Amino acid sequence: MTPTFIKSFRALAAVAGYLIVKAGVDGVAVATSETDPLIGAADSMGAPADGMLDVIQGGHGEVRAGGTFAFGDPLTADAQGRAVKAVPAAGKLVRIIGFAMQDADENDIVPYLFAPGCIAAA
Template sequence: MNLQLAKSYQAEAAIPAYRLVKFGSADDRVVPGTASTDLLIGVTTDIGAAIGERCDVQFAEIAMVEAGAAITRGTMITSDAVGRAVAAAPAAGVNSRVVGFALESATAAGDVIRFMQSIGQIQG
């Protein structure tokens, strides 16, 4: 594993595969994203983790993510309440953390799509 692109963390909650994550209570721990305002850091790989297990988090390049709703390719994405990708659409004056943009469209929640990681923030 190239540590510049992915790192192993301890899961503080159950984290399914292909979910967006944020830091947990310590530097070496992660939890699923729960809102578009979370400080998201990356996405889990194809293997999920139970509480206390290790999980790999990818930070850069093209990755896979589970959609939480329909997404059109090219759309900037963020986290829903359970770490799935949704279109970033913050209300006026609200900041939203984005993890990148969809390279493929999702037709419904549960679809796993490719996205280009580019973490940043947008304001509505």
């Protein structure tokens, strides 16, 4: 994959590679909800607590799948920071990190196009 922008942040707790992360106070942490302030996905190395974590914030990156999704699906975080298909839900603003660039099954490492945004139920 060819990320075009990688930014380093302090990891508030240990972060494994390829997980989706959220903004926190003075750093980043593993995302645990589709409504978290998602900012990208960790690179392959991850980081220990209080270490510096490289986060893909532009171009193409890779992410660990938390379930089955299809090429082109919008991606958000599950409770473990893995990528799952984003589904609009009444009363929720669902945040996404981008779009799947291939089909995936649970625990696959798959490419995604970084395109942050939000989706809401009509």
